[in-house]
Amino acid sequence: MAAALALFLLFAAAAAILLLHLVVAARAFRNQHHGWRSRYRVPETSSSSPPPPCASRAGLSPADLRLLPCFAAASSSPEFCAVCLEAACAGERWRALPACAHAFHAACVDRWLARAAACPVCRAAVSVSVS
């Protein structure tokens, strides 16, 4: 009878140890899972905010740009282009803005005016006079 009791106690002890191992393993797994989730959680900040309305203001169209006055730079011209900061060279195509008379390389200012219809230097509005 004592042998049977000892055998039962042995089984009970083994079962208890097994149960303990399962609990510990389950807890470790849950901690690991939780850690993984918190480590890789994406911050909930809205990164795709719409651009400010002033940034989407349309510039001039290529047809409008062709209507702006254009001239060939003289070799003695002291002008320098405020867009690319290069001095004028003889024969280059330059464009003077009608509103403020600031002059730039035609290619430089055309690229600028396609995005914003304003002088790069003084921000005077550039409008094409349609006659």
Ligand SMILES: [Zn+2]
């Ligand atoms: Zn230029």
Ligand SMILES: [Zn+2]
């Ligand atoms: Zn200007």
